[in-house]
Amino acid sequence: MPSVKLRPAVRALILDEQDRILLCRHVLSRPAGRVVWAAAGGGIEQGETPLAALRREVREEVGLVLGADPPHVWHQEAVGPGYAAGYEGVSNDYFLVRTTTFTPRGSLSDEQLAAEAIRGLKWWHLREIASYAGSDLFSPRDLATPLTALVATGPPARPLRLGV
Incomplete structure (x- = not known):
């Protein structure tokens, strides 16, 4: 079976002291107007490590500067059209970031965020x-189930594999 070309990406599960999660509101062009709430993050650039990409994406999208290396808690592969231009899908690695509540405002302008389909936090x-x-x-899609388990039990010994 031929392998599929997946876009490597990282996501930050940013949880505050009330166990609330910060999500980005993505308004997709296909299908037009579909809204998906997803953890902050994005693609890993050529020559960039996953943790360097995570730090960059979180700073750009929500304005949080990460200190210590957060634990890698989930891995997800989503295959199909529309996940990443030029790829057959995406491979997301999720990291748990604990923080105090803050007002999110990244280094990207509203126009730059809109170019990445982000229309709110x-x-x-x-x-x-x-x-x-x-x-x-x-x-x-079933974010509540693995997130509830993560909050209840803490980071797993090895990243859990998630479905789409």
Whole structure:
């Protein structure tokens, strides 16, 4: 079976002292107007380590400067059109970032964020995600389940593999 070309990416599960998670609101062009709430992060650039990419993405998108290396908690592979231009899907590595509540404002301008389809940021309580009945999606789709386990038990010994 031929291998698929996946875009390597990193994501920060930014949790505050109330166990709220900071998510980015992505408004997608295909299908037009679809909204997906996802952890801050993005693609790993050529020659960049995953942790360097994580630090850059978190600083750019939400304005948080990471200190110590956060634990790698989840791995996800999503194959299909629309995940990353020029790729057949994306490979996301998620890292747990604990912080105090802050007002997110990254180094990117609103126009630069919009070019990355980011149209807002929001702190979510786990119960809000678990009970959400609107048309927006979360990434991963069942975010509430692994996030609830992560909050309850802490980082796993090895990253857990997630579905889409």
